[in-house]
Amino acid sequence: MVSAPHGGKLVNRVASGQKRERLLEEARELKRLRITRDLAVDVMNIAHEVYSPLEGFLLVEEFQHVLDNMRLPDDTPWTLPIVLDVSEDEVVGVSEGDEVALEVDGRIIAVMEVEEIYGYDRKEYARKVFRTESTEHPGVKEIYSRKDLMLGGRVTLLDHMRSGFEKYLLWPAETRVLFQERGWRTVVGFQTRNAPHIGHEYLQKTALTFVDGLFINPVIGRKKKGDFRDEVILEAYKALIEHYYPRSSAVMSVLLYNMRYAGPREAIFHAIMRKNFGCTHFVVGRDHAGVGNFYGPYEAQEIFREFPDLGITPLFFKEFFYCRKCGGVVNERFCPHDESQKIRFSGTKVRRHIMEGRRPPEEIMRPEVVDVIMSFEDPFVE
Amino acid sequence: MKGFVVWLTGLPGSGKTTIARRLAYEVRRKGRNVELLDGDEVRRWLSPKEGFSREDRELHLKRVAYVCKLLARNGVAVIASFVSPYRSVRDLARKAIGDFVEVYVRCSLETCVRRDPKGLYKKALKGEIANMTGLQDPYEEPLDPEVVVDTEKESLDECVDKILRKLEELGYLDD
Numbered sequence: 001m002v003s004a005p006h007g008g009k010l011v012n013r014v015a016s017g018q019k020r021e022r023l024l025e026e027a028r029e030l031k032r033l034r035i036t037r038d039l040a041v042d043v044m045n046i047a048h049e050v051y052s053p054l055e056g057f058l059l060v061e062e063f064q065h066v067l068d069n070m071r072l073p074d075d076t077p078w079t080l081p082i083v084l085d086v087s088e089d090e091v092v093g094v095s096e097g098d099e100v101a102l103e104v105d106g107r108i109i110a111v112m113e114v115e116e117i118y119g120y121d122r123k124e125y126a127r128k129v130f131r132t133e134s135t136e137h138p139g140v141k142e143i144y145s146r147k148d149l150m151l152g153g154r155v156t157l158l159d160h161m162r163s164g165f166e167k168y169l170l171w172p173a174e175t176r177v178l179f180q181e182r183g184w185r186t187v188v189g190f191q192t193r194n195a196p197h198i199g200h201e202y203l204q205k206t207a208l209t210f211v212d213g214l215f216i217n218p219v220i221g222r223k224k225k226g227d228f229r230d231e232v233i234l235e236a237y238k239a240l241i242e243h244y245y246p247r248s249s250a251v252m253s254v255l256l257y258n259m260r261y262a263g264p265r266e267a268i269f270h271a272i273m274r275k276n277f278g279c280t281h282f283v284v285g286r287d288h289a290g291v292g293n294f295y296g297p298y299e300a301q302e303i304f305r306e307f308p309d310l311g312i313t314p315l316f317f318k319e320f321f322y323c324r325k326c327g328g329v330v331n332e333r334f335c336p337h338d339e340s341q342k343i344r345f346s347g348t349k350v351r352r353h354i355m356e357g358r359r360p361p362e363e364i365m366r367p368e369v370v371d372v373i374m375s376f377e378d379p380f381v382e
Numbered sequence: 383m384k385g386f387v388v389w390l391t392g393l394p395g396s397g398k399t400t401i402a403r404r405l406a407y408e409v410r411r412k413g414r415n416v417e418l419l420d421g422d423e424v425r426r427w428l429s430p431k432e433g434f435s436r437e438d439r440e441l442h443l444k445r446v447a448y449v450c451k452l453l454a455r456n457g458v459a460v461i462a463s464f465v466s467p468y469r470s471v472r473d474l475a476r477k478a479i480g481d482f483v484e485v486y487v488r489c490s491l492e493t494c495v496r497r498d499p500k501g502l503y504k505k506a507l508k509g510e511i512a513n514m515t516g517l518q519d520p521y522e523e524p525l526d527p528e529v530v531v532d533t534e535k536e537s538l539d540e541c542v543d544k545i546l547r548k549l550e551e552l553g554y555l556d557d
Contacts, residue, residue, distance in 0.1 A: 060407065060410070064411065087400075088397065088399045088400045088499055089497070089499035092499050092500045093422065093500070095422075095423045095426070096423075117403060118403055118406065118407055119400065119402075119403035119404025119405070119406060119407040119408075119542075120404070120407055121404075121407065121408070121539075122539075123539075148400045148403075148404065148538055149400060149403055
């Protein structure tokens with residue numbers, strides 16, 4: 001059996017068939033609220049089990065609990081606020097209890113029962129979620145650009161926003177079936193937003209030593225300049241899996257999600273999402289979901305101590321590196337040699353090689369993966 | 383804990399609602415029971431048939447003041463957000479309620495007309511609605527409100543802080 005969903009039940013709020021037709025018809029009469037593509041991603045994740053047990057955007061009591069306690073009011077661990085921001089102008093004439101239609105790219109994708117409209121304190125939000133109020137932090141900067149009010153309430157998805165990655169997209173209800181078909185009782189989830197170097201591969205394979213299956217789950221979403229483009233990451237992983245993983249032990253599908261860079265809190269959140277996908281274990285490496293120097297390298301591991309009831313087992317790893325003396329990939333737990341023997345893996349190093357038109361060495365990245373990356377004219381986000 | 387009423391008054395479009403919701407969040411966080419009474423929503427229930435003549439507005443606001451009084455005397459922190467253009471009616475509410483904190487949400491008419499979140503000014507200027515406060519109907523500025531916030535000059539944080547400080551000063555946020 002794969003893991004139980006977070007909060008006990010897998011929440012699906014996708015309308016289909018006649019119900020969908022009826023709701024779409026009704027939605028056309030409703031007040032329309034234009035939302036960003038980022039928010040539409042959250043709507044889809046709520047409706048499609050990823051954010052179970054949430055049924056909608058947080059109500060004020062839930063929001064406050066998440067900020068203060070990293071839990072929902074019923075004590076279920078929940079570390080990131082999933083909220084929908086609006087301005088006063090956008091909700092003129094909308095009363096608590098009304099329904100609104102959520103529109104993205106000119107299309108209605110969902111209806112929302114507006115249970116609450118509430119104000120919030122941006123600085124408090126930043127301080128509690130990101131542990132800083134500095135606008136140097138991309139997550140804080142994003143929060144500071146949000147509108148003044150929040151809408152809380154349940155959503156029902158009527159249509160999907162197109163992502164361009166439908167081919168690689170599986171929802172938790174689907175991965176759970178997939179894992180079961182594979183006969184996996186234990187599955188480790190791997191979160192990534194990078195093309196895989198040898199360090200990633202060793203994290204995954206070391207984790208795989210202890211469990212039946214590996215679920216590689218790259219995140220597709222907002223990117224920073226200089227990041228690998230989503231297509232590159234996917235193709236690179238396909239090459240890696242094809243050449244270096246037994247077919248029976250690894251699967252990959254993507255997750256539509258925008259990184260918040262909330263470090264420790266986000267590491268817990270990443271684990272929760274993977275628990276909903278059916279994972280029993282989750283890899284937490286160095287500076288998971290961190291950015292700049294805002295979090296200590298292993299803070300994202302330490303926070304798991306506060307969640308003995310999480311329902312998914314974190315697997316903590318120290319950083320892997322190549323050691324010339326050992327003649328292989330190791331980490332500081334079992335390699336005694338000094339720095340001069342070590343070749344560190346880093347995305348930055350890989351990027352520099354590729355930008356200069358040089359192949360990263362085989363100690364750092366598999367040749368098949370390098371081939372794929374080099375085959376793209378512009379592998380990086382402009 | 384002592385109940386009280388924060389009464390936000392100001393032109394349509396001055397930003398009362400945003401301030402009211404944020405204030406509700408902050409006061410609730412201090413462990414208080416908060417009830418938010420906001421313009422149109424309350425009108426729908428208390429005065430569905432009344433319009434916007436002076437008599438109707440007065441009647442409506444008297445009902446609102448009465449509800450505020452009932453809530454406040456039971457320890458609720460009430461945040462009332464209404465254009466409430468007439469000085470006499472606001473004074474009446476003050477007398478009836480007692481624990482009354484008047485907040486003038488100031489904003490120039492030009493800016494309110496430009497913001498026009500409900501499209502009301504536009505309609506009024508086209509002659510589609512009469513009795514628009516600020517245009518056909520007068521807005522009587524408070525003479526001696528407990529707090530004045532200026533949404534053109536002050537940020538939302540500053541406006542809310544100012545009101546909270548006054549509530550503290552008046553002892554309404556004491557345990």
